[in-house]
Amino acid sequence: MTAVKSDDPPFQHIGIFGVGLLGGSLGLAVKHLWPQTRVVGIGRSPERLSEAAACGAVDEISTMPGAIEPALDLLIVCTPVRMIPEHFSQTLPSLASGAIVTDVGSTKGELTSVCERIAGGRVRFIGSHPMAGSHKTGLAAASADLFEDRVCVVTPSSASDPEALKRVQSFWNALGMRVITMTPGEHDRLTARSSHAPHIAAAALCHAAASAGDAILPVIGSGFKDATRIACGSPDVWLDICMDNREALCEALSSLQDVLGAFQQRLQDGDERAVYEFLEQARRWREGADTPS
Amino acid sequence: MTAVKSDDPPFQHIGIFGVGLLGGSLGLAVKHLWPQTRVVGIGRSPERLSEAAACGAVDEISTMPGAIEPALDLLIVCTPVRMIPEHFSQTLPSLASGAIVTDVGSTKGELTSVCERIAGGRVRFIGSHPMAGSHKTGLAAASADLFEDRVCVVTPSSASDPEALKRVQSFWNALGMRVITMTPGEHDRLTARSSHAPHIAAAALCHAAASAGDAILPVIGSGFKDATRIACGSPDVWLDICMDNREALCEALSSLQDVLGAFQQRLQDGDERAVYEFLEQARRWREGADTPS
Numbered sequence: 263m264t265a266v267k268s269d270d271p272p273f274q275h276i277g278i279f280g281v282g283l284l285g286g287s288l289g290l291a292v293k294h295l296w297p298q299t300r301v302v303g304i305g306r307s308p309e310r311l312s313e314a315a316a317c318g319a320v321d322e323i324s325t326m327p328g329a330i331e332p333a334l335d336l337l338i339v340c341t342p343v344r345m346i347p348e349h350f351s352q353t354l355p356s357l358a359s360g361a362i363v364t365d366v367g368s369t370k371g372e373l374t375s376v377c378e379r380i381a382g383g384r385v386r387f388i389g390s391h392p393m394a395g396s397h398k399t400g401l402a403a404a405s406a407d408l409f410e411d412r413v414c415v416v417t418p419s420s421a422s423d424p425e426a427l428k429r430v431q432s433f434w435n436a437l438g439m440r441v442i443t444m445t446p447g448e449h450d451r452l453t454a455r456s457s458h459a460p461h462i463a464a465a466a467l468c469h470a471a472a473s474a475g476d477a478i479l480p481v482i483g484s485g486f487k488d489a490t491r492i493a494c495g496s497p498d499v500w501l502d503i504c505m506d507n508r509e510a511l512c513e514a515l516s517s518l519q520d521v522l523g524a525f526q527q528r529l530q531d532g533d534e535r536a537v538y539e540f541l542e543q544a545r546r547w548r549e550g551a552d553t554p555s
Numbered sequence: 556m557t558a559v560k561s562d563d564p565p566f567q568h569i570g571i572f573g574v575g576l577l578g579g580s581l582g583l584a585v586k587h588l589w590p591q592t593r594v595v596g597i598g599r600s601p602e603r604l605s606e607a608a609a610c611g612a613v614d615e616i617s618t619m620p621g622a623i624e625p626a627l628d629l630l631i632v633c634t635p636v637r638m639i640p641e642h643f644s645q646t647l648p649s650l651a652s653g654a655i656v657t658d659v660g661s662t663k664g665e666l667t668s669v670c671e672r673i674a675g676g677r678v679r680f681i682g683s684h685p686m687a688g689s690h691k692t693g694l695a696a697a698s699a700d701l702f703e704d705r706v707c708v709v710t711p712s713s714a715s716d717p718e719a720l721k722r723v724q725s726f727w728n729a730l731g732m733r734v735i736t737m738t739p740g741e742h743d744r745l746t747a748r749s750s751h752a753p754h755i756a757a758a759a760l761c762h763a764a765a766s767a768g769d770a771i772l773p774v775i776g777s778g779f780k781d782a783t784r785i786a787c788g789s790p791d792v793w794l795d796i797c798m799d800n801r802e803a804l805c806e807a808l809s810s811l812q813d814v815l816g817a818f819q820q821r822l823q824d825g826d827e828r829a830v831y832e833f834l835e836q837a838r839r840w841r842e843g844a845d846t847p848s
Contacts, residue, residue, distance in 0.1 A: 393776045413773050442773045449774075455764045456774045460782045463756050465837030466814040470807060471748045472840045480706050480735045481742075481749045482844050483686045485785045489753045492778045493841045497834035504830050508822055514763060515819045519812050521759040526808045529801055537797050541790035544758030547765045548786045551775050 271296035272433060273336040277356065279304040279327065279349045281314035284366045284394070285340030286404030289319030291437050294406045302330055304353065313401055333358035336433075338390075343367035344502040347376045350387075357385045362426050364390045364433075368453065368499075369506040370417045370446035378421055386426035389417040389446060391453075392439060399496055410438035415453075417446040454510035458503055459518055462511070464493040564589035565726060566629040570649065572597040572620065572642045574607035577659045577687065578633030579697030582612030584730050587699045595623055597646065606694055626651035629726075631683075636660035637795040640669045643680075650678045655719050657683045657726075661746065661792075662799040663710045663739035671714055679719035682710040682739060684746075685732060692789055703731035708746075710739040747803035751796055752811055755804070757786040 276292060278285045281303045289301050303311045303320030304327050311323035324330050327349065335358050339346045346365050357363070363385055367373055370389045381387040392414040414434040418427045431441045444452075467490050471478050504511060528536040569585060571578045574596045582594050596604045596613030597620050604616035617623050620642065628651050632639045639658050650656070656678055660666055663682045674680040685707040707727040711720045724734045737745075760783050764771050797804060821829040 393774065395776075395778070413776070415774060440773075444770075448770070452767055452771045452774050455767050456771050456779050457776060459763065460760050460779050462815065462818060463760055464782055464841075465834060466811055466818065467753050467756055468837040468841045468844075469814045469833070470752065470810045471844075472836075473810065474745055474748050477737075477741070478745045478749050479844060480733075481686065481708060481745050483688075483706070483750060485688075486749050486753050487845070488781050488784050489757055490841050490844075491781050493834075493837045495838070497831055497838055500834050501827060501831045504822055504834075505825070505827060508825070512819055512823055515815055515822075517763045517766065518759055519815050519819075521762045522755065522808055522812050522815075525755060525759065526805055526812075529797055529808075530805055532798070532801075534794060534798060538790055538794045540762070541758055541786075541793050541797075543765075544761040544786045545788070545790055548757075548761045548783050551761075551764075551772060551783075552780070 271299040272429060272436070273299055275300045275302070275332055275334050275336075277302050277304050277327075277330060277334040277337040277353060278320060279337065279339045279353060280341035281305055281310060281319060281401055282340065283399050283401070283403050283408070284392070285338070286314055286317070286319045286401040287394070287406065287408035288338060288340060288366075289314060290317070290404060290406035291409060293318060293321075295436060302334070304330070304349075310401065317401070317404070319401070319404060327353040328355040330356035333361070335361050337361065337363045339363070339365040339367075342499055342502050343369055343373065343506050346373060347380060350377055350380050354380065354385070359384055361385045362429055363387045364430050366390060366392050368395075368457070368503050369450055370415075371450045371510075372506055374417060374419055374446040378419065386423045388422055388426050388430040390430060390434065391415040391417065391449065392434060394439075399499075407438070409434070412439055414439040414441050415449050416441055416443050417449045418443065419446060450507050450510045451513075454507055454514040455517075458507055458511045459514035461492050461495065461500060462504075462515060463518060464490040468493050564592040565722060565729070566592060568593045568595070568625060568627050568629075570595050570597050570620075570623060570627040570630040570646060571613060571633055572630065572646060573633035574598055574603055574612060574694055575633065576692050576694070576696050576701070577685070578631070579607055579610070579612045579694040580687070580699065580701035581631060581633060581659075582607060583610070583697060583699035584702060586611060586614075588729060595627070597623070597642075603694065610694070610697070612694070612697060620646040621648040623649035626654070628654050630654065630656045632656070632658040632660075635792055635795050636662055636666065636799050639666055640673060643670055643673050647673065647678070652677055654678045655722055656680045657723050659683060659685050661688075661750070661796050662743055663708075664743045664803075665799055667710060667712055667739040671712065679716045681715055681719050681723040683723060683727065684708040684710065684742060685727060687732075692792075700731070702727070705732055707732040707734050708742050709734055709736045710742045711736065712739060743800050743803045744806075747800055747807040748810075751800055751804045752807035754785050754788065754793060755797075755808060756811060757783040761786050
């Protein structure tokens with residue numbers, strides 16, 4: 263990775279709860295950047311934690327989140343989105359006063375309110391969504407440069423501590439990420455359209471294709487495969503995302519169905535000009551989205 | 556390409572109408588396999604035809620499809636799907652009696668009936684759909700191995716001549732393609748779900764994302780980009796496909812909207828089990844589609 267090593271680590275003792283793809287990569291990146299920082303891997307499975315230690319992603323391991331010493335000054339919860347509040351709560355006794363807590367969850371609205379309540383006045387929660395996923399999962403796919411040049415959305419609320427916000431932004435930035443900042447609600451509304459509805463659309467295309475029976479398999483080409491690759495994502499992870507971002511996702515899916523329905527009507531009417539415009543506007547927008555901002 | 560060269564070319568004088576990605580690649584592949592076969596590039600633009608000749612895709616060029624000598628024993632029409640009948644008609648005077656005519660069009664139902672009427676009793680039309688497209692277009696992207704290991708759907712009707720069918724199947728097979736055979740109607744019904752509806756869904760995802768304004772651009776990740784890459788395809792090509800396969804496409808789009816609507820209802824109801832099943836079944840089917848048949 264190209265991120266510059268620093269002699270002045272921003273945190274002394276970092277806890278990473280969950281050592282899968284994101285947690286493992288985070289440990290590797292932190293140890294690469296700030297070798298003096300101690301990283302403790304937290305989780306339920308001693309075997310998985312030991313693997314993370316063996317590959318250098320963490321220095322220490324703990325299956326007792328409430329009994330880590332010395333106290334942590336940063337906790338990053340890297341578990342499935344609906345487990346984050348529970349794992350944060352469990353680790354609370356191990357956090358130094360004023361410690362910073364963040365996460366890597368794909369939804370932010372509900373989560374932020376709950377985590378801010380857990381933080382109370384003693385520690386400071388700032389939600390993060392490093393958009394560095396992969397359709398691969400697990401520690402085996404972890405890499406120190408997973409975050410490089412990717413976007414991290416940091417989602418302060420009106421209750422957030424400005425200094426904690428600044429330190430969380432700097433942390434992701436040090437890992438090579440392009441940090442953008444928005445409210446938790448704005449994050450959920452936008453990612454429903456950029457990520458969650460596309461996932462459901464890909465799964466729906468698979469269902470619609472499957473209903474044609476096995477005869478369709480030979481005519482599944484690379485276009486279909488590209489368009490539906492995201493449907494291979496873990497159903498457990500995506501169940502959490504769907505349930506957690508239910509409202510914004512339903513709104514995005516309604517909008518998608520409206521667009522499809524309007525197109526179908528034009529096609530049925532034989533309105534060639536409208537069909538062409540639909541295709542051409544989508545193409546132009548999609549090509550613009552490829553241009554780095 | 557690994558296809559084996561043969562000393563016994565199945566055709567002596569092949570006409571390729573349209574020298575874009577598919578026509579150009581076809582010329583290169585034919586000349587590689589059967590150097591003695593004469594290939595004539597047919598089209599409107601002398602400049603484009605000359606380029607095809609310069610890169611070795613064709614031996615001769617003609618802008619007068621009805622006046623090619625000696626007579627062609629194979630014509631492959633590689634122009635946009637709604638131009639195919641007209642280009643076939645124009646070339647009819649240059650075809651030997653009993654000559655074989657095929658095409659590379661992405662829709663087959665309408666086209667087959669029209670082309671069979673044009674063929675009359677004098678020449679033999681057998682529709683083909685070599686699934687070897689790319690989101691790139693034009694001669695510059697042409698390559699002799701474009702067809703290798705890809706699927707070619709050959710679509711005889713009840714009126715088709717069995718010997719002509721066999722020769723068309725062998726032709727694509729010699730180019731390294733996996734040939735499958737089905738009726739034109741079955742082809743259109745299946746590709747509506749495997750290719751055309753996915754294209755419209757990708758375009759619809761772009762429209763739904765675009766409606767959120769520019770704020771969405773930073774949270775467009777690799778998942779969205781993969782899922783919508785096909786929306787970059789040429790609107791001209793896709794307008795033809797949509798209009799030509801209108802009925803089957805509308806049916807596939809209805810089915811897709813039904814699947815999306817049913818999912819949204821489950822999500823609104825908070826039916827976690829149904830949401831999970833939807834995700835898991837799609838994942839399983841999609842992973843199965845990756846396994847070579």
